Amino acid sequence: MLIAGLAFAVSGCGNISNIRAYSTAYVEPASGNTARLRVITNGMACGVPGRDCIDWRVPGAGVMAVSESGFADQNNCRSLGMPESNRRVQAQELARTELKVPAGKPFAMNFQSEGHVSAGYSYSCQQTFRFTPKVGQDYELILLDGGQCLVALQRLNPTGKPENEPVEKAGLCRALDVF
Template sequence: MRARLILGLAVAVSGCGHLSNIRAFSTDYLEPSAGEIARLRVVTNGMVRGVPASDCIDWRVPGAGVMAVAKSGFADRNNGRSLGMPAGSWRLDEPNLASAELKVPAGKPFTLNFLSEGYGSAGRSRSCRQSYRFVPKAGQDYEVVFYEAGGCVVALRRLYEEGWTEAGPMEKAGLCRMTDAL
């Protein structure tokens, strides 16, 4: 009887797509093992998850997962990872800030999802939940900043040894399936 109950609950949860959503918080982003790449520094005071080779949020895509997260309790193997990229526009020694430098597939859309929960003055809840996509160019270095400070800050910059330039606006991204809402 107990086995049937557990099996029934597992089927009910998986039927709604919830298992892949939970996985999206506990699985680290995996870098591509072949093909052309770009390098991406992710800077955040929340959680940034990535979906390679997709122009929408789909946590079932191989390699999709957490790129950087400022709070413990989630996948954070990538936090603090350095590939020796040029300096960016943000001080990386700020408290409550996470960063990671990762390889991403070039020439294909790459979708980023930002989640941040916090509390402002008088205990009012505030949050950022945003998804964007862009197409990294092979051999280029980028820095993406997702920051919540009373409002959502989103910036994408292309890095050079001499400095950085705005890489242009990222496009808003949506869900591939409604079950990927988390």
């Protein structure tokens, strides 16, 4: 009985931080070196500035874009005047927004979609990853769930061809945040 109570108490802490991640909007840096990031998604994209792991307690961490209403109201189409890419994304109910992110520091992200049922199978998508934006650069990040998880990052170049940028797997900063 004691073990069950302890497990419930510990899991509650993690659940509170996860709820915060869904109800708190990402906060752009007010100063310092920045890059611009366009996020296009049919799920929920959350960012953690200055970290190479997922930690919803970091100031500024939160929802960047989400295709459904009710989650930190980040499903608007905001433009910072970034150049268009050559990619065409065809999916319904996409959230698309452009935000400033800190540059020269790691930036961790979490992408997840709700479960879908297709041909009798249920699937959902959850990816955690990180990258380090370069100062003054523009990036486009496509996060889609269409039966398979798609995470595609490009650095946009207004005078030339966009370049694919690698992303690396990111874990949790604290193991107990999984509960």
